[in-house]
Amino acid sequence: MKRTIALPLAGAALLAAATAAWLLWPTAPVAVAPAAPALAVPAPAALVQRGAYLARAGNCAACHTERGGADYAGGKGLATPFGTVYAGNLTPDADTGIGRWSADDFWRALHHGQSRDGRLLYPAFPYTEYTRVRREDADALFAYLQSLPPVAQANRPHDLRWPYRTQAALKVWRALFFTPGTFEADASRSxxxxxxxxxxxxxxxxxxxxxxxxxxxxxxxxxxxxxxxxxxxxxxxxxxxxxxxxxxxxxxxxxxxxxxxxxxxxxxxxxxxxxxxxxxxxxxxxxxxxxxxxxxxxALPEQPVRRERGEPATAQVLERGAGLYEQHCAQCHGAQGEGYEGLYLPLAGNRSVALQDPTNLLRLIVSGGFTPSTAGNPRPFGMPPFGQDLSDADIAAVASFVRSRWGDGAGRVLPLDVQKVR
Missing domain, CATH: 1.10.760 (Cytochrome Bc1 Complex; Chain D, domain 2)
Structure with missing residues (x-):
C-alpha cells in the first residue's frame, strides 16, 4: 500500500522538479537562418528608405518615442493591467540601443519575441502579430533603424508586479498563448x-x-x-x-x-x-x-452585433439630458443630431452613439478629442472637454439622452459609468 502511494508521489515530485528547472533555466537565443544576402555597411539607400516606410506602416515611433524625446530612443511607459512596460531604445547606440545587434538578432525579436541575449520580451511589444512579418521586411526595418543617429539613453527597467516581472512567468505565458508563425497567402484571394x-x-x-x-x-x-x-x-x-x-x-x-x-x-x-x-x-x-x-x-465576414436592448433612462433623466444637450451640444451637433458637413460630426446615425459599451462616447464628453490633421483634413474641428464643467450625473444624463434619441435603443448611462471613464 505504501509503495503504491509512493510511486505517484515520486512521479509528481519529479514532474514538479522538471517544471521548476525548465522555468528557472536561462533561455538561450533561438537559432535563426542568417540574413541572405548579408546586409552591407552602410545599407543601400533603397533598403533604408524601404525600412523607413515599413516603420511608418508599423507605427513604431508611437511606442518607441517618448513625448519630447529623441526619435526611437525609447523610454515611453506603456501601462498594462500587470504594471508598466517601458519601450526600448531602437537607435544604433552601442551601449544602450541596438548598435551591437545583427539583422538576425532583430529578426529573432520580431519573429520569436526574444532579445539578443536570449531574454524573453513582453508582449506589450506586439511580436504576437509581428511574427508574421517577412524576413526581407524585417531586414529593411533593421537597416533603417541602424541608419538613425545613435542616442545614448539607457532603457528604463519595467515596473511590473510579481510574478509578471519574471522570465518564468513569461515562459508559461508563451507556452500557453504564443507560437511563432508566418503569413500564409490565400491562393483563392487576389x-x-x-x-x-x-x-x-x-x-x-x-x-x-x-x-x-x-x-x-x-x-x-x-x-x-x-x-x-x-x-x-x-x-x-x-x-x-x-x-x-x-x-x-x-x-x-x-x-x-x-x-x-x-x-x-x-x-x-x-x-x-x-x-x-x-x-x-x-x-x-x-x-x-x-x-x-x-x-x-x-471583405471580412460580417458578424452581427450581439446587442442587448439596454434599460431605458427615466423620464426625469432624459429631460435633464435634453436641457444639457440644448445648452452645450446643439450649436455644433444640431438640434436633430444632424451635425454640420465637413465641420461637426452628426450624432444621428453615428455608430459610436449606438455601441452597447458607452465608453467612447463618455470619453469624448469628459476629455474631448480631435480627428487627426491630415492633407485631406488639414484643420480639424475638435470636441471640447466637458469633464470640468459637468458632473458625473450631468454627463450620464446627456449621454443617456443622446443614446435614447439616436442610439437605436442603446441603454441608459449611469453616473458610475462616467466615474469609471474619469
Whole structure:
C-alpha cells in the first residue's frame, strides 16, 4: 500500500522538479537562418528608405518615442493591467540601443519575441502579430533603424508586479498563448487582398487593439478583429467585423481609403487611439497599400452585433439630458443630431452613439478629442472637454439622452459609468 502511494508521489515530485528547472533555466537565443544576402555597411539607400516606410506602416515611433524625446530612443511607459512596460531604445547606440545587434538578432525579436541575449520580451511589444512579418521586411526595418543617429539613453527597467516581472512567468505565458508563425497567402484571394491581410495582421498589428483579451492579456491565436477594450486606456476598439460597429463592409473602397488616409469620411471619423494611428501611420502609406487594406477589411465576414436592448433612462433623466444637450451640444451637433458637413460630426446615425459599451462616447464628453490633421483634413474641428464643467450625473444624463434619441435603443448611462471613464 505504501509503495503504491509512493510511486505517484515520486512521479509528481519529479514532474514538479522538471517544471521548476525548465522555468528557472536561462533561455538561450533561438537559432535563426542568417540574413541572405548579408546586409552591407552602410545599407543601400533603397533598403533604408524601404525600412523607413515599413516603420511608418508599423507605427513604431508611437511606442518607441517618448513625448519630447529623441526619435526611437525609447523610454515611453506603456501601462498594462500587470504594471508598466517601458519601450526600448531602437537607435544604433552601442551601449544602450541596438548598435551591437545583427539583422538576425532583430529578426529573432520580431519573429520569436526574444532579445539578443536570449531574454524573453513582453508582449506589450506586439511580436504576437509581428511574427508574421517577412524576413526581407524585417531586414529593411533593421537597416533603417541602424541608419538613425545613435542616442545614448539607457532603457528604463519595467515596473511590473510579481510574478509578471519574471522570465518564468513569461515562459508559461508563451507556452500557453504564443507560437511563432508566418503569413500564409490565400491562393483563392487576389494579390491586393493578400497584401492587405499581410499589413493588417502583421506590421499594422490591428489585433493588438481590435480584439478581446483574456485575464492573462492574451488575444486569440488566430486573427480576431471582433473588438475589445484597450487595457487601461479607457477606450473601446470597436469590432472591424461588425458593420454596426467599425466594419467597412458596407462602405465603398474609396470611402474606406479616405478614412485610413484622412481620418474622416462621409460616414464617420477617427478619434482617440485610432486618430493617432492615422496621424502616425496610415496617412503616410501608398495609395496601393491603403486600397489593399481597404480590400481586406471590406471583405471580412460580417458578424452581427450581439446587442442587448439596454434599460431605458427615466423620464426625469432624459429631460435633464435634453436641457444639457440644448445648452452645450446643439450649436455644433444640431438640434436633430444632424451635425454640420465637413465641420461637426452628426450624432444621428453615428455608430459610436449606438455601441452597447458607452465608453467612447463618455470619453469624448469628459476629455474631448480631435480627428487627426491630415492633407485631406488639414484643420480639424475638435470636441471640447466637458469633464470640468459637468458632473458625473450631468454627463450620464446627456449621454443617456443622446443614446435614447439616436442610439437605436442603446441603454441608459449611469453616473458610475462616467466615474469609471474619469
Amino acid at each position: 494579390a491586393e487582398w493578400n497584401r492587405g491581410a499581410y499589413l493588417v495582421q502583421g506590421l499594422g498589428h490591428c489585433q493588438a487593439c481590435h480584439a478581446p483579451r483574456n485575464a492573462f492579456g492574451a488575444t486569440a491565436a488566430s486573427p480576431d478583429l471582433s473588438g475589445g477594450l484597450i487595457p487601461l486606456q479607457k477606450w473601446y476598439a470597436p469590432s472591424l467585423a461588425a458593420a454596426d460597429e467599425a466594419g467597412l463592409q458596407r462602405w465603398s473602397e474609396d470611402e474606406a481609403v479616405q478614412l485610413l488616409r484622412d481620418g474622416r469620411s462621409a460616414h464617420g471619423a477617427t478619434l482617440g487611439p485610432m486618430a493617432e494611428v492615422v496621424a502616425g501611420s496610415t496617412r503616410h502609406l501608398d495609395e496601393s497599400d491603403l486600397r489593399a487594406m481597404a480590400t481586406f477589411l471590406r
